[in-house]
Amino acid sequence: xxxxxxxxxxxxxxxxxxxxxxxxxxxxxxxxxxxxxxxxxxxxxxxxxxxxxxxxxxxxxxxxxxxxxxxxxxxxxxxxxxxxxxxxxxxxxxxxxxxxxxxxxxxxxxxxxxxxxxxxxxxxxxxxxxxxxxxxxxxxxxxxxxxxxxxxxxxxxxxxxxxxxxxxxxxxxxxxxxxxxxxxxxxxxxxxxxxxxxxxxxxxxxxxxxxxxxxxxxxxxxxxxxxxxxxxxxxxxxxxxxxxxxxxxxxxxxxxxxxxxxxxxxxxxxxxxxxxxxxxxxxxxxxxxxxxxxxxxxxxxxxxxxxxxxxxxxxxxxxx
Amino acid sequence: xxxxxxxxxxxxxxxxxxxxxxxxxxxxxxxxxxxxxxxxxxxxxxxxxxxxxxxxxxxxxxxxxxxxxxxxxxxxxxxxxxxxxxxxxxxxxxxxxxxxxxxxxxxxxxxxxxxxxxxxxxxxxxxxxxxxxxxxxxxxxxxxxxxxxxxxxxxxxxxxxxxxxxxxxxxxxxxxxx
Numbered sequence: 001x002x003x004x005x006x007x008x009x010x011x012x013x014x015x016x017x018x019x020x021x022x023x024x025x026x027x028x029x030x031x032x033x034x035x036x037x038x039x040x041x042x043x044x045x046x047x048x049x050x051x052x053x054x055x056x057x058x059x060x061x062x063x064x065x066x067x068x069x070x071x072x073x074x075x076x077x078x079x080x081x082x083x084x085x086x087x088x089x090x091x092x093x094x095x096x097x098x099x100x101x102x103x104x105x106x107x108x109x110x111x112x113x114x115x116x117x118x119x120x121x122x123x124x125x126x127x128x129x130x131x132x133x134x135x136x137x138x139x140x141x142x143x144x145x146x147x148x149x150x151x152x153x154x155x156x157x158x159x160x161x162x163x164x165x166x167x168x169x170x171x172x173x174x175x176x177x178x179x180x181x182x183x184x185x186x187x188x189x190x191x192x193x194x195x196x197x198x199x200x201x202x203x204x205x206x207x208x209x210x211x212x213x214x215x216x217x218x219x220x221x222x223x224x225x226x227x228x229x230x231x232x233x234x235x236x237x238x239x240x241x242x243x244x245x246x247x248x249x250x251x252x253x254x255x256x257x258x259x260x261x262x263x264x265x266x267x268x269x270x271x272x273x274x275x276x277x278x279x280x281x282x283x284x285x286x287x288x289x290x291x292x293x294x295x296x297x298x299x300x301x302x303x304x305x306x307x308x309x310x311x312x313x314x315x316x317x318x319x320x
Numbered sequence: 321x322x323x324x325x326x327x328x329x330x331x332x333x334x335x336x337x338x339x340x341x342x343x344x345x346x347x348x349x350x351x352x353x354x355x356x357x358x359x360x361x362x363x364x365x366x367x368x369x370x371x372x373x374x375x376x377x378x379x380x381x382x383x384x385x386x387x388x389x390x391x392x393x394x395x396x397x398x399x400x401x402x403x404x405x406x407x408x409x410x411x412x413x414x415x416x417x418x419x420x421x422x423x424x425x426x427x428x429x430x431x432x433x434x435x436x437x438x439x440x441x442x443x444x445x446x447x448x449x450x451x452x453x454x455x456x457x458x459x460x461x462x463x464x465x466x467x468x469x470x471x472x473x474x475x476x477x478x479x480x481x482x483x484x485x486x487x488x489x490x491x492x493x494x495x496x497x498x
Contacts, residue, residue, distance in 0.1 A: 145414050194417050197424070214414060241400045241457050245408045264498070275434060276427030279463065282498055283423025286459035287415040289494045 024076070025083040030091050030169035031186065038191060038203055038211070039086060045208040046079075047072050049269055060265045063253055065301060070265070079215060082182045082222035085166075085174060089144045089187035096167050097153060100175070102311035104163040107304050111226035112159070144187025145195070146214050148221035151179035151230040154304070158229075163309045177306040179230055182222040190214065197280045206277035209266040210284060217259030217288075223301040231255055231299065242291065252296040260288035382442040389429055390446045396425035397450065398457040415459070422460050430467065444468055444476045448483035451491065461487070462494040469495065 024043070027036045049072045051057050057070040066074045087096075150166075153176045157164040165175045166183055174183065189195055190211060191202055198204035224231045228251070236248040249256045263285040267278050382390060398418035403411060410416045433440045450456060450464035465487055473481050 195420060197420060217414075241403060242411050243404075245411050247408075247411050260497075274427075275431045276424060279427035279430050280420055280423030282466070283419055283426065283459055283463050284415050286462040286494055286498055287419045287457070289497050290458040290462070294490070 024080050025086055025184075027086045028088060028091065028169050031086060031088040032090075034202075035088070035186065035188075035191060039186075041203045042208045042211050042215075043076070045205060046076055046212055049075070049266070050271070051265075051269055054268065056265055056268055060261045063258065063261050075262075079219050082180060082219035083184050083215065084150070084181040085168070086184045086186055087149075087166075087168075089185055091169060091185075093149060093153075093166075093185075096169075097164055098167065099157075099160070100163040100165050100309070100311065102163065102309060104157065104161055104309045105307040106158045106161070107307050108226035109158070109161070111229075112155070113224075113227055113229050113232045143189040143192065144185070145189035146184060146186045146218050148179075148182050148218040148230075149185045150176060150181060150183030151221045153183065154179040155230060157306075158304075163306065175309075177309075178304055179224070180222045180303040180305070182219055184215070184218055197277050197284075204277075205270050205272040206274075206281060209263065209270055209273070209281055212266060213259045213262040213284070216262040217255040220255040220258045223303050224299060225302050225304040228299045229304060234293065236291070237293070240293075248291045248293050250293055250296050251299040252292060253298045253301070254292070254296075256288040256291045260285045260292075263288070382445070383439065386432070386436070386439045386442055389432055390443065393422075393425040393429050393446070394450075397422045397460045399455050400457055401455065403457060419457065419459055422457070423463070426460070426463050426467070440471070441475060441477050444480045448476075448480045451487045451495075452483055454488075458491055458494060461491045462498065465491060465495040466498050 027039055031039075051070055051072070053069060060066075061068070061070040061074070064074075064078050066078060068074075153164045153166070157176055163175060163177070165173050167173050174181070176183070193199050196202070196204075197206040197210050201207070221230050221232070231249070231251055231254045233246045233255070234248045234250045235244065235246050236242040238244075240248065242248060251257070263281055267273065267281040267285070270278065270281075273281070398416070398421070402418060403416060406416050406418075429443065433443055444467075447464045447467045451461050451468065453461065465484070468476065468480065468484060473484075476484075
């Protein structure tokens with residue numbers, strides 16, 4: 001990687017962003033406390049997972065590219081390598097994201113994913129918002145579950161040949177130099193009673209399994225480069241249950257497969273899940289697998305990093 | 321008594337298809353205290369598409385309790401039609417709530433059958449109809465098929481083996497991965 005940066009923008013901690021991935025995902029202080037605690041609980045659950053060395057776990061290790069036997073540490077490492085920051089749906093991207101003045105050069109600069117690309121390349125507007133529909137009435141308002149806005153913002157920056165940055169609620173800045181430094185936005189839907197496998201207890205292991213799998217799904221969007229950047233979803237074809245929606249994968253190792261395989265692995269290992277909960281989790285797994293299109297192929301999970309960024313000297317008056 | 325049970329069992333299977341074609345998107349009647357259901361009167365004296373050979377032994381039909389539970393599951397299973405109404409934002413990235421509800425309903429049935437293993441054979445009629453129902457979301461069909469294949473043909477009711485052979489390959493492939 002030939003990175004060349006100007007440091008005119010004092011705000012941008014580019015060095016940190018290009019360094020090794022964070023040891024653990026950071027949760028922005030603006031994330032509601034109960035949600036942050038649940039995420040911590042899920043992380044702890046993952047750390048304490050008792051795996052058995054089964055064939056399912058070996059399949060999962062192969063899918064994730066994890067060397068050797070699958071372990072809680074390997075799983076956390078995989079996730080943390082792809083998720084830097086978890087932010088709240090209450091943090092408006094329009095206010096928190098800005099375009100750094102200067103010239104950014106991206107690898108494979110003219111190569112973009114064929115489908116699911118950002119609808120507008122003109123501004124760092126809110127990317128597509130995956131949501132769920134939790135209300136029981138026929139007319140309901142979708143609520144956010146989770147989305148990897150980092151990958152979407154990177155794509156927008158690449159389209160505009162500009163560097164985008166995200167200002168955290170404490171004022172620190174995260175430059176979006178790679179989709180691999182995932183910026184995951186979560187919403188109430190991730191914890192909503194009607195979207196839980198176990199409605200009674202938010203932090204029941206069955207709910208942790210489901211949320212962790214959702215994180216892994218979103219984390220896969222941090223991978224890819226050029227035409228596979230972000231492992232974006234494809235429009236489901238005619239005849240598919242989700243026909244017309246960008247809710248399918250043309251990749252055999254994409255987000256839906258990753259989420260499904262994590263569900264399978266963690267469900268098998270869930271000692272405190274009831275038979276009912278395990279079958280509900282299996283149903284979620286089946287739904288994810290049904291979204292992987294026939295003929296799907298493995299995609300390279302190599303990821304992009306901004307090649308160079310040069311700040312506007314006239315405005316900043318700084319030199320390298 | 322046995323004859324009555326046969327009728328209920330056979331009709332239940334047909335009623336299932338009728339319900340789904342009508343776009344039944346009713347919420348499951350699952351309460352913390354247990355399961356409640358009623359068997360619609362109109363489900364009377366219809367012949368099962370699953371048992372074309374007819375005159376099958378009465379023992380394969382679900383008893384009233386199982387039949388009631390099956391009705392609840394039927395009403396809870398997500399249909400393709402109901403999912404289409406949700407829109408893009410409700411289905412992208414993550415299953416809609418209907419999938420979770422359907423999974424929980426199937427899970428309750430499975431727990432019931434674990435407690436009452438002698439009723440499993442009767443339930444296979446429902447699972448086979450479910451696996452064959454193109455109006456249901458593939459995930460639900462795959463789970464139903466899984467409920468059959470994890471035990472095997474020796475425990476199935478008459479007619480189920482033939483039905484399993486007719487399950488589309490796409491559904492069988494999903495089920496095999498679970």
